[in-house]
Amino acid sequence: MLNSTKTLRPSRSGLAVIASVATLGTIAALAGCAPGGGDSDTVTITLSGPNQFTSDTKTFGPAWDELISNFEKDNPDIKVKTNVLPLSSWSQTSAAQLTAGTAPELIFNQTTHAPDQVVSLDEALAEPNEFSDTGKPWIEDFNSKYFGGEDRLGQNTAGHYESIPFNLVSVGIYFNKDILDDAGVDVDDLATFDGFLDACGQITDAGYIPLATDNGNLPVGWASTALSSMLLVPETEAVNQFGADGEAGTSSPVTVKSVAHGYLTDEINMSEDPGFAAVLESLKTLYDECATPNWSGISSEGAFTGGTDFPGNKAAMAWGTNFASTQLSTVDFEYGTIPFPTLTKSDSDQATGEPAQFGVNNGGTAYMIPAYIKGEQLDAAITFLQYVSSPKVQTWLDETGGIPAVSALTAPPGLEAMNDGAWATLSLGGQNGGLWRGPKAVSAENTRTGYLLGTTSLEDELIKLNDNAVAWAKEQAVEAKWTEDWAQ
Template sequence: MNRTTGRRLTAAALAVLAVVTGTSACSTGTGDTSAQAAGGGTYTIWDPYPQFAKDSAWAKLLDDCGTKAGVKIKRTAFDTSDLTNKALLAAQQGNSPDVLIVDNPVVSTLAEAGVLTTTDENKLDTSKVSPNLLAAGESGGKTYGTPIGANTLALYYNKEVLKDAGVDVASIKDWKSLTAALAKAEKAGKKGITFSAVGTEEGSFQFLPWFWGSGAKLTALDSPEATAALKLWTDWLKKGYAPNSVINNTQTTSWQEFASGDYAFAENGTWQLANAEKAGFDYGVLPIPASTGGSAAAPTGGEFVTLPVQGETGRYATSQKLVSCLTSTENLYATDTTLSYVAPTAEVQDKQVTADPKLKPWVEAVSAAKGRTSDDLGTKYPKISEQMWKAVQSALSGSKSPKDALAEAQTAVK
């Protein structure tokens, strides 16, 4: 039996669940919610991929890794937000799965609640993982799990729109040159840029590249740099370079606007690559520029493979074998291609770019990316994020100036 010790969860862990799981979009799935192993030779794995059926390559990989480790796999797939709640409840009841694959911002929540083991305890090797990606799974100086892959944000652009507007994409290196390109697109009778500024974590997720690209820090929402980032967005709306619909846009509806063929740019992620190929026009991808040049740090999406705390600590050795198999060089390449993820190691990233040169700008964007809970923010991030998206909404709607909206946000955080 997979018996774990019951544990009391912190109030903070329970309070942040609805906030930190807002950016992942998966179809709803159902499954057996029991984490109890069917027998001594059975290990349980929970994942956030209900879109992958039992006969999928993903499910087959889990079974193959189980076979190599000499055990049977009992897999349960949940929607992302449901998975986090189930993981916390299972830990409280003493029914944690052996392996838990979870959205990276949730790792610190589960870690601080005492749900997860550290890599020192479970002996996972993370030496090949890019440090900026691994940071999303760090809390209190310890590392919990390893990333299975990453996605992030960049700027898709319509080559035909830019050509008609007389814009050379190579000239776009900072905010000033990007804004100039938007002005030219608008003057040519097209539209500038679309993005998501909806009042949820999705809005914060999309604002963060501009926020971090200004040099701002999440511990000071009201800094001059942060104000400059929000002013950039509000100015775009006032000048007609971005539509008013961004206030309610999700990343999906924002993409639909770009797919109309009228926009020069759209801020979106690697998960739209398949749709980009179907858009019917030639597109390119550009890392989001920082205010004075270079690539801005965009937030990382993607999941971590973790090992929850078990009462029977002898199970960790086999669980570690399972995770090592799932995140091996060979399996990462196949899995991350399926998930439209950039791999977390340079070795597999190189392999991905060799196979598909269109992934090069995404690898560059992921290399500059940053975890939302990095800088040891942990469970502080959800509250900061909520105040951030509220400030963005207030400023874009015109109810407050960027400076006043962010000052109010910082006060609320404190």
């Protein structure tokens, strides 16, 4: 059943909109290994990562500033600085700083890294959170569907917890109801893939962009995840051979080890399996019929795909996370969200007719600590991670559209299409690429650009992507120090 909302959330005065992020500060300013100047009894730590929330060039916006202010009042011996990194380059910058030993105390957990480059939080999570009143180990305060639990969700390939989720994330397709009405499109028409494509034609004829899209890896990655949940089910089930503990078994979602094993044993070969071709073909159809015509020339900036076209009332739809709702606090059009449309046999022979899945996941705002952070800086960083995973952050979640990772907190209203039904259920492939993987060197790229633009053949694209996945699998085997023969 299609889920939509007339208005996702009420306007909130004082909240900045989400748009492009700051220019990169100097690397020297990010070195956070020593306490800041001033009061010798005060420890200063720095948090550095991409801006998921606002257009502020110095912080993550008023709600974040208030959270930091409250933290410092409750912890007068700790000061927290925020360094905003551009969405277009944060990954490369943060990874380079981590390798060079210049990254600050807290860095975004999607930074490319090896397990031994960051602090294991296992011991801290085994003790109660000082800002929680449950009295239980910190790990048990989290919703076990998304972090911790029997499947040890959130652990790295070495079997350790290395980051703490401040919130959970889901994505969906936002729609502008006024534009749909002008184009003669009913929201229910968007429930199936062929209906979605037909609607894109009507929207184009009405003079609007159907689906705001840019050249980043997010719109192609999110669409691939949705398509794979419907077209790669047998392949994903076949490679599910290792549990969360790294031993023989299964896990949902599939583990990194299972996927890497599939590629290193040639159980998965994209160029030989029709499911992978079906995903790419459907993806290209989506881009050809619905994407912004010049999407390959649009940089990835802001909370919505395609830049400002959707909040600027130029595009009927755009991909966005639950955080993106804050960018719409002042728009004068009605909007809502829908899941990705369902594929049927008429769309692809590989389709099962089951609806797309994406899932609420702990891949939202989450931070980790570089392994070289020690002493007072380490203690202060852990204290901050405890604070932002406690009841202290309910107001911040409400004001930023955050879905809580902690069981005791509640999600803000208006996110039902992202937080309910099949779409909100994590697929077996998960959100972190599923069977589509690539080595560190291309982790921030849209590796499907050539095929989507028609300059690379389907056959060549599948060969290239399979080579990327094998290279990724080899990296995982080395970093995780797997000892099995197939991993050598």
